[in-house]
Amino acid sequence: MQTHSPERTAHLPQLAEARNPGMALDMDWVRAVQANTSAIERRAATLPGRRSVKKDHQAAWLLKAITLIDLTTLAGDDTPGRVRRLCAKARQPVRADLLDALGMDAITTGAVCVYHDMVETAVDALRGTGIPVAAVSTGFPAGLSPFHLRVAEVEESVKAGADEIDIVISRRHVLNGDWQALYGEMQAFRAACGEAHVKAILATGELGTLRNVARASLVCMMAGADFIKTSTGKEGVNATLPVSLVMLRAIRDYYQRTGHRVGYKPAGGISKAKDALTYLALMKDELGDRWLEPDLFRFGASSLLGDIERQLEHHVTGAYSAGYRHAAG
Structure with missing residues (x-):
């Protein structure tokens, strides 16, 4: 597995290839989108058992997974000290002795994700590393604050130094089938981001159906996500x-x-190394190796890194260690 020094790491998608510019809203395409729920669920049920990697191959995939993590803290009691510790973990996510035993150079996580108030702290802590800072925005998590304030929040986070903005869509637009409203909202958020790239959070658990998920995904991409x-x-x-x-x-x-690649970020509930392996296999099967890079795939996670590091120690030593030996922050 090839790695890069922290000084050369660059994860922003606009540095890898042209960003998705979006396109005009194509309602014929949106309306044509369907989702066969039973077939989708059958396919998904086979995934954990269809791809199994062991020993050195598993260790390599887990190291890859670390480079794809948006290491996250989104707690009401976040402090600058906690964020600095998280950033230190992002800079060195695996203990040096484990990396040496695995024959690996230094790696970093894909990004650090925080609330707006912690953006400047994270930017300062990560200066010179090439690790992006992502800010959740637009009235996260409900997205129900006044629209002009959601746009202003994006602009303020970009001004504070955020490289990436994770916005939340208005779920009501999806539930009401108001695709024009969703498209316009997403366009406005994309414009407010400027050079920072934008991740559209669909809140899929609140969209009702898989067809709504498919249509919302498409509309957000058309709007430039x-x-x-x-x-x-x-x-x-x-x-x-x-x-x-x-x-x-x-x-x-x-x-x-369209010829434009859009990235994917699963978030919430992915806390075990075996889950990360399943998602990596799914990405490889469905989209290919190009989507297994940090500019097109991220895990939104806070506890995943700790379990991966425990699995790596087990691979090196043959014994599981206590979780406190791999604190995430």
Whole structure:
């Protein structure tokens, strides 16, 4: 597995290839989108058992997964000290002795994700590393604050130094089938982001049906989303394999029609190394190796890294260690 030094790491999608510019809202395409729920669920049910990697191969995939994590803290009691510790973990997510035993150079996580008030702290803590700072925005997690304030919040986070903005869509637009309103909202958020790239959080657990998930994914991409993301992590149901399959198929359809790649971010409930492996296999199966890079795939997670590091220590030593030996912050 090839790695890069922290100084050379760059994850922003606009540095890898042209951003998704969006397109005019194509209602014929949106209305034509369907989702065969029973077939999707059958396909998703087979995924954990269809792809199994062991020993050195598993360790390599887990190291890859670390480079795709948006290491996240979104708690009401976040402090600058907690965010700095999180950033230190993002800079060195795996203990040096484990990396040496695995024959690996230094790696970093894909990004650090925080609330707006912690953006400047994170930017300062990560200066010179190339690790992006992502800010959740637009009235996260409900997205029900006045629209002009949601736009202003995006602009303020960009001004504070955020490289990526995770916005939440208005779920009511999807539930009411008001695709023009969703498209216009997403366009406004994309414009407010400027050079920062934008991840559209669909809150899929609140959209009712897989068809709504597919249509919302497509509309957000038409409006210029750089990523589509499953969840805020605050809903009752977050990332699931059926939802992920639907969103990845939408990304593939969009790429085949427009030639523009859009990224994917499952978030919420992905806390075990074995889950990360399943999602990596799904990405490889559905979209190919190009989507296994940080500019097109991220895990939204806070506790996943700790479990991966425990699995890596088990691979090196043959014994599981206590979780406190791999604190995430």
